[in-house]
Amino acid sequence: MERNDDIQSVSSYTESEMEHNEDVQSLTSYSGSEYVSIDKNMLDELIQACQEFKKLKNIVKDSVMRLQDEITTIRKDLLILKASVKFGVALSEDEVNGDSCCLLADGQKTKEDNVSMFASQKTNVKLTDVVGLEAVKSALNMNIVLPTNFPKLFKDQCRPWKGILLYGPPGTGKSHLVKAIANEASKSTFFSLSASNIVSKWLGQSEQRVRQLFEQAKEKQPSIIFIDEIDSLCFARSENENDSTCCIKAELMVQMQAIEDDDKVIVVGATSTPWVLDSAFCRRFEKRYYVSLPNKDERTELIRLKLNKKKHNLTEKQIKSIASSTEGYSFHDLDILINDALGRPIRKITEATHFRQVNGPSGGGSVNTEQKLWAPCKSSDRGAKKISLRELGGVDFDVPTLTEEDVRTSLRSVAPKVKREELMKLMEFDRNFGSIE
Structure with missing residues (x-):
């Protein structure tokens, strides 16, 4: 039995060895070209695998980038939502990330930053620098x-007025007067408001600006809020009135009504067309003062002031005569008139064909030294030289003296801008609603 088992074991080993030898013989039977064919197939499979891996890599990369974009969008949406909840209005991405935003990516902006567009730097203008308007200046000084x-002075007596309206023809110095008043009220904070810096295209932001402005005015009191051209914001109700303007007007009325007696906040409005104001809004202004066109004495004073330190030969009588000829002119019209007249001597230089040299003060301003200046002249004048302004170049000139004739010539080309119909409406409004001190 054991012998038979050994014989079977040997025979099985012999068969296995023979099979192995057959495999070796089959491998050694391949030619060289067959080996090259196998290597090429493996290389093609490897290249295909690399291409598939590259495609898979790009797919993963695109997925990661899309995921990053979605995360950024979610963060922006959360920031916008946070800002909208904070300020109680629906804000856009531009508002949140722009210059007029309420919140930035790195944190919150303060209310002061949001209202900085209304803060106005005080000027050096004083009430004494404002020509005329004595009655209005006195009233504003008091109020x-x-x-x-x-x-x-007002603690135990009367309370100061919270709303003052200035109305009058355009160019009469209403804005200039308010700035002078703000400068005289040295302890006050001055805010300037107009349609240009309050109206926003974004829903709810205009009312938000109004609220924040009044909040800042109360925090920084005593404060003066000046609303220029208030008629552009608070005109009477009509069917064509848009929702935005209606909301701004309503918010302004609410904020003005919310000014308490102990709040040191004064709202001053200015308009050239007070009759178009909403009646309910007009009542918020407890005092209303008419800033009229300058009278003859005021026009004389302004002309004299404008000619001060200018080269002219007008006598006091001539100045008063010119003032008499400018009835109906506003302060702004007179400023244009005198500036136009002062330019006429310069025109004589630009149009001259002949010049001559004359003695004049040195450029340093010393009265003891003189220098040669070029002055326009007639061709028949002694020392006349035919030469143009361009040919003379950068020399010093003796500018001709301003004469009454120059001013009269400007009078014929510079007309008053205020229409009689507007004046009649203003005077009627003054009779019905004006405050007489």
């Missing part, structure tokens, strides 16, 4: 300057 600089 704005004194309560601001001397609040104890």
Whole structure:
């Protein structure tokens, strides 16, 4: 039995060895060309695998980038939502990331930053620098300057007015007057508001600006809020009125009504067309003052002031005569008139064909030294030289003296801008609603 098992074991080993030898013989039977064919197939499979891997890599990369974009969008949406909840209005991405935003990517902006567009730098203009308007200046001094600089005077007596309206023809110096008043009220913070810096294309932002402005005015009191051209914001109700303007007007009325007696905040409005104001809004202005066109004495004073330190030969009688000829002119019209007249001597230089040299003060301004200046002249004048302004180049000139004739010539080309119909409406409004001190 054991012998038979050994014989079977040997025979099975012999068969296995023979099979192995057959495999070796089959491998050694391949030729060289067959080996090359196998290697090429493997290389093609490897290249195909690399291409598939590259495609898979691009797919993963695109998926990661899309995921990053989605994360960025979600963050922006959360930022916009946070800003909208904070300020109670629906804000856009531009508002949140732009210059007029409420929140930035790195945190919150303060209310002061949001209202900085209304803060106005005070000028050096004083009430004494404002020509005429004595009655209005006195009233504003009583109602704005004194309560601001001397609040104890009003503590136990009357309360200061919270709303003052200035109305009158355009160019009469309403804005200039308010800035002078703000400068005199040295302890006050001055805010300037107009349609250009309050109206926004974004839903709800205009009302938000109004609210924040009044909040800042109360925080920084005593404050003066000046609303220029208030008629552009608060005109009477009509069927064509859009929702945005209606909301701004309503918010302004609410904020003005919310000014308490102990709040040191004064709202001053200015308009050239007070009759178009909403009646309910007009009532918010407790005092209303008419800023009229300058009278003859005021026009004389302004002309004299404009000619001060200018080269002219007008006598006091001639100045008064010119003032008499400018009835109906506003302060702005007179400023244009005198500036146009002062330019006429310069035109004589530009149009001249002949010049001559004359003695004049040195460029340094010393009265003891003189230099040669070129002056326009007639061809028949002694020392006349035919030469143009361009040929003379950068020499010093003796500018001709301003004469009454120059001013009269400008009078024929510079007309008053205020229409009689507007004046009649203003005077009627003054009779019905004006405050007489």
